[in-house]
Each structure stands twice: as structure tokens, then as C-alpha cells.
Amino acid sequence: QKEVEQNSGPLSVPEGAIASLNCTYSDRGSQSFFWYRQYSGKSPELIMFIYSNGDKEDGRFTAQLNKASQYVSLLIRDSQPSDSATYLCAVTYYGSYIPTFGRGTSLIVHP
């Protein structure tokens, strides 16, 4: 059973701080790693994804992979109140392109 684990939170950070969200996965045959953002009552939307071969930065967002420890992180720099949402981690595995989602981490950015 392939599992994706996330701390449900909430993670509370002040405006302007760096928010660090983590996700652990159970299978070393993991291919791609996705971060989706889900506002309350809305559907998930993609923030960014990385392959198993490296990290990626996109604006205020950075996704980092630690293959040895089997976790992937999402860093949000200069956090804004509008970043307050649930962040879902998803993983696809070699041989299957179906994303398996974690339960999500709730982020609260307070002014």
C-alpha cells in the first residue's frame, strides 16, 4: 500500500515568514511529486511539481526532495494571508501515473 503522509496542522506563521510544509512517502519507486493548494470549499489547484531528480523554485515557492529520507518539502517565502489554505502533497509511482494524495496540511498566515 503506497502511502503519502502529511501533518494535518494547522501550521501558523506570521505574514512575511517562511512556511515549511513536509510530506513523507512510503515507496522508493516514486517518480513525481506534486503540491496542490486547496482553499476552503474549493477544489485543488496545482502549485508546482518536481521529478525525482531535483528541486525546483517558482517565485515564492520552492519544492525540495530528500530521497534518502523519503520526504518532500514545500517552502513558501514571504508568506501572505492569501496563502492560507490546505496544501496537498501527491506522489506518482513508476508504472502508475495515478497521483496518490496525502490528507493535506492546513496553513494559516496571520497578519
Added chain:
Amino acid sequence: EAGVAQSPRYKIIEKRQSVAFWCNPISGHATLYWYQQILGQGPKLLIQFQNNGVVDDSQLPKDRFSAERLKGVDSTLKIQPAKLEDSAVYLCASSPIASGANVLTFGAGSRLTVL
């Protein structure tokens, strides 16, 4: 481009009744997914279609859930009879084709409440 369309947005039924949800993916997207999201949990895959064929339905409770994508375009998910634990948001998503960079675009979801 138009997004993933879903209907109805909300549905309230009594247990043992039936319900159907409809999804129209982004034009040209070969792959269509139905996910179930229970409050406080992440989306859980129910079924994946590639064109009009089923790729994975291993987590679909087949005694009560059924889904079809007859012409490889829109899809219908049916629940009959519904149970209290089926209360959830049913998310439809699509992607161009299943690949390593399998980015899903989700519809707005259909929220089901079973009383």
C-alpha cells in the same frame, strides 16, 4: 480553455437513495479521474479512465458505485444505494495523458450529503 465541468454542485439525499454525478473534462484530455474527498482528508481515487477504457478501479466500491465514460469524453458516477459514509465531495479531474508529469485539473466538485 474551458475547465472541467461538474454537476450538480450540491446534492442532499436520504440513505438508500441513488444519485448520479456528471463530469465533462477539458477538451482533448484523454484521462479522466473521479476522486472522493471526505471532510478533513485528501482526495482518494475511485476510478481512472483513459479515453473510454478503465485503467484503475481497484478502490471503487463496486457493490454500490459505478462509473462510465462511454464515448471517451464526459463521464457519469453513480451511487446506488447511498450510505451515510458516502457523504463527501466528489471531484472529477482530467489530464492530457497519463505520464510522469501527470498534472491534474480539477472541477469544482459535487458535494453529497447523505441523511
